[in-house]
Amino acid sequence: MIKRVLALSIVFALASCIATPPTDVSVRTYKVTGTSLSSLERSLSVHGPAVPGLHGRAFAAVETTFLHNFEPEQIGSRCRYTRKGRVGLRSEVILPEWRQRETASPDLQAKWDIISQYALIHEAGHIKISQKYARQLEAAYKQASAPTCEALEAKMEQLIAPIAAAHVEEQTRFDETDAPRFRRYLRQYGYSIGT
Secondary structure, rough: HHHHHHHHHHHHHHHOOOOOOOOOEEHHHHHHHOOOOHHHHHHHHHHHHHHOOOOOOOOOEEEEEEEEEEEEEEOOOOEEEOOOOOOOEEEEEEEEOOOOOHOOOOOHHHHHHHHHHHHHHHHHHHHHHHHHHHHHHHHHHHOOOEEOOOHHHHHHHHHHHHHHHHHHHHHHHHHHHHHHHHHHHHOOOOOOOOO
């Protein structure tokens, strides 16, 4: 039930996007234990998701797969992809599930809730970036044509490569520039990093 509520929360956060690509969001949790900030940090550092380029483990992560249903069609002297095709996303958000929350101090529970809320916002940001590139991929499929379907498939590989590289670059930049956003979010609730 919790996973479904979290997935729906993320979907609602993304619903305001214009021309949103089909996006299937699910949530997977991993267990963390502890009744103090230091014990929780230790548990997170062992059980948190591994993220490429990150030293150590993350608090949360999202794994996204791009999907499409475009089929090449030879019509006369040109091969094109079906116009009704779509590019969509399947995203799995990975979040911690804190086992001893109820026995921890109210202050630690409050900090956990704030950080958990920010994790949802952050991962929704990653999904929005992926949606942007799904729209670019869809446009590329719809505009591409070639004399043969074999040539079209080869052309699409060339068109997809720079879009995929830009997607990875923007996702990396989003993570690298996250610290100030996270600090501002914590300040709204009277916290700062290290307290």
